[in-house]
Amino acid sequence: MSAQDDITKPRIAADGSFARPESSFRNFIEKGGRFEPEKGRYHLYIALVCPWATRTLIVRKLKGLEDFISVSVASPRKDDDGWPFATVDGDFPGTEADPLYNYGHTKDLYIRADPNFSGRYTVPILWDKKLHTIVNNESSEIIRIFNSAFNDLLPSEYAKVDLYPEHLRKEIDEINDWVYTDINNGVYRSGFATTQQAYEDAVKSVFSGLDKVEKILQGDKKFLVGNQLTEADVRLWVTTIRFDVAYHGIFKCNIKNIRHGYPAINGWMKTLYWNYDPFKSSTDFYHIKAGYYSTATWINPTKIYPVGPIPDIEPL
Numbered sequence: 001m002s003a004q005d006d007i008t009k010p011r012i013a014a015d016g017s018f019a020r021p022e023s024s025f026r027n028f029i030e031k032g033g034r035f036e037p038e039k040g041r042y043h044l045y046i047a048l049v050c051p052w053a054t055r056t057l058i059v060r061k062l063k064g065l066e067d068f069i070s071v072s073v074a075s076p077r078k079d080d081d082g083w084p085f086a087t088v089d090g091d092f093p094g095t096e097a098d099p100l101y102n103y104g105h106t107k108d109l110y111i112r113a114d115p116n117f118s119g120r121y122t123v124p125i126l127w128d129k130k131l132h133t134i135v136n137n138e139s140s141e142i143i144r145i146f147n148s149a150f151n152d153l154l155p156s157e158y159a160k161v162d163l164y165p166e167h168l169r170k171e172i173d174e175i176n177d178w179v180y181t182d183i184n185n186g187v188y189r190s191g192f193a194t195t196q197q198a199y200e201d202a203v204k205s206v207f208s209g210l211d212k213v214e215k216i217l218q219g220d221k222k223f224l225v226g227n228q229l230t231e232a233d234v235r236l237w238v239t240t241i242r243f244d245v246a247y248h249g250i251f252k253c254n255i256k257n258i259r260h261g262y263p264a265i266n267g268w269m270k271t272l273y274w275n276y277d278p279f280k281s282s283t284d285f286y287h288i289k290a291g292y293y294s295t296a297t298w299i300n301p302t303k304i305y306p307v308g309p310i311p312d313i314e315p316l
């Protein structure tokens with residue numbers, strides 16, 4: 001079996017660099033469409049180790065969609081069939097069963113949605129309980145769906161929360177673009193590289209991205225774009241909160257850490273964690289640490305995960 005066929009290993013190009021595959025289900029929820037906005041119709045499958053899945057969890061809470069969209073948390077100990085549910089890995093604390101089909105893995109959901117599916121069994125998965133299929137498995141699109149698709153059904157205090165406001169879209173798109181390349185995906189390119197050169201190129205771009213963010217947030221700026229919380233904050237935050245506890249170690253992103261090397265990013269990150277419940281309550285440091293250190297077994301075959309840093313995140 002080649003690394004390309006092995007679900008437990010990332011896809012590596014000939015030059016040793018990691019290239020993330022495109023997500024495969026890209027539908028939207030909209031009035032008059034195949035997937036209508038309805039309370040209780042959709043379900044979100046996630047793993048708390050995963051930054052992409054955590055984006056969707058945070059936005060679900062920021063938009064007050066808890067009663068609209070149910071959630072299941074898979075175990076962070078991914079195996080050949082994807083992310084396991086409690087029937088398979090119930091020993092891992094916080095792992096939930098699949099409430100819809102009692103499936104064992106995310107693979108079963110992908111095969112149910114498309115019996116010929118040959119991609120990766122990734123989370124997040126936004127699932128339609130009515131048509132028994134996947135609506136969307138791309139986090140950047142799921143958070144846009146959550147931001148607007150249910151607004152007509154939501155109380156006004158939540159309908160008016162807009163993480164992608166018209167007047168800031170250009171700036172948000174621009175920042176998302178390089179934050180994704182250099183930081184969100186950059187940490188994976190650093191960690192999954194199989195040549196020295198690919199690693200060094202990736203790790204340098206991670207830190208030049210962080211340097212750029214540090215400049216933007218200097219002077220106690222509360223948010224990345226404008227004076228309000230936007231999806232740009234959510235998308236960057238999920239990576240920074242995993243940085244000191246996981247990427248610094250297992251992905252060798254260790255030129256600096258956030259807590260000592262980036263005071264402005266650290267302040268912004270801590271404020272969102274401690275003062276905004278959707279961020280804190282979507283974060284589980286045990287799932288994050290144990291998940292990265294036990295899943296990337298070609299990097300860490302013993303699956304031992306680190307005790308530090310202590311604390312996982314500093315107080316305000």
Ligand SMILES: N[C@@H](CCC(=O)N[C@@H](CS)C(=O)NCC(=O)O)C(=O)O
Nearest residue numbers: 007050051052120122123137138139
């Ligand atoms: N582009 C996707 C990426 C999702 C993704 O790669 N999730 C990872 C977990 S952090 C996963 O499930 N990987 C399983 C695999 O690649 O086998 C998104 O943003 O939703």
